Amino acid sequence: MIDKLKTLVRMQTFDDEIGRCRELQKVLPEQLHTLIQDVEEATAHLQESQNVKDGIVKRQKELEGEIKHNNELKLKYGNQLAEIKTNKEYKALNSEIASLTAKNGEIESQLLELMDTEAEINKQLAQRQSELKAAEQRKAAKEDDLREQISKLEGKIEELRRQRTELAHTLKSDPLVKQYGNLIKNKNNKAVAFNQNGACSGCGFVIRPQIRIELDLRKKIHNCESCGRILMNRIEDCDPVDDSEE
Ligand SMILES: [Zn+2]
Numbered sequence: 357m358i359d360k361l362k363t364l365v366r367m368q369t370f371d372d373e374i375g376r377c378r379e380l381q382k383v384l385p386e387q388l389h390t391l392i393q394d395v396e397e398a399t400a401h402l403q404e405s406q407n408v409k410d411g412i413v414k415r416q417k418e419l420e421g422e423i424k425h426n427n428e429l430k431l432k433y434g435n436q437l438a439e440i441k442t443n444k445e446y447k448a449l450n451s452e453i454a455s456l457t458a459k460n461g462e463i464e465s466q467l468l469e470l471m472d473t474e475a476e477i478n479k480q481l482a483q484r485q486s487e488l489k490a491a492e493q494r495k496a497a498k499e500d501d502l503r504e505q506i507s508k509l510e511g512k513i514e515e516l517r518r519q520r521t522e523l524a525h526t527l528k529s530d531p532l533v534k535q536y537g538n539l540i541k542n543k544n545n546k547a548v549a550f551n552q553n554g555a556c557s558g559c560g561f562v563i564r565p566q567i568r569i570e571l572d573l574r575k576k577i578h579n580c581e582s583c584g585r586i587l588m589n590r591i592e593d594c595d596p597v598d599d600s601e602e
Pocket of ligand 1: 500558580581
């Protein structure tokens with residue numbers, strides 16, 4: 357009987373490992389996805405800042421062009437002043453020149469504001485460039501390794517399954533094998549539970565004193581009266597299994 361129990365514990369060890377691989381099959385692709393997404397987001401953020409900066413530079417050029425145009429007009433009107441005959445025309449042209457000067461004043465203060473905005477956006481650009489660089493470095497450092505791990509998992513699971521099935525064959529056609537398989541399927545990948553300080557390690561149900569005595573004797577297979585898992589005392593020289601509760 358002890359050999360049978362040991363085989364069950366070893367089968368459970370393989371199933372625990374299979375369970376960990378299945379968990380990795382969920383977690384690793386998520387990690388990979390996050391790495392890729394971080395780079396995409398950082399790239400989009402950088403592009404956003406660059407677009408704002410391009411807008412500012414374009415607006416600056418437009419305003420500078422307006423100033424230049426106004427100055428040319430002022431020069432032209434200034435030259436015309438010398439040829440003016442009437443006082444009325446002279447006044448009109450002078451007020452035109454004054455209004456151009458005032459316009460340029462306004463444009464210059466707009467340009468100053470734009471310079472402040474540009475300084476801010478330059479800071480943001482530098483920040484976002486370093487964020488993108490960091491995201492790219494994280495991706496470069498981990499991507500290949502993650503892809504390799506992911507690609508190997510299925511094969512690893514197959515191999516673990518094969519080893520577990522080999523163990524199951526040593527139990528011949530004992531109905532325990534079928535029971536074990538059903539428990540793995542229906543009890544959160546845990547078919548074997550241990551007497552842990554008088555309680556089932558699978559569900560925490562307190563084991564009756566009579567059953568505890570029988571567990572010590574190891575004469576027959578016991579099932580937890582609550583969760584139905586195959587219940588036994590820990591076996592000294594047997595592979596330890598992780599027995600987290602449900
Ligand atoms: Zn139980």
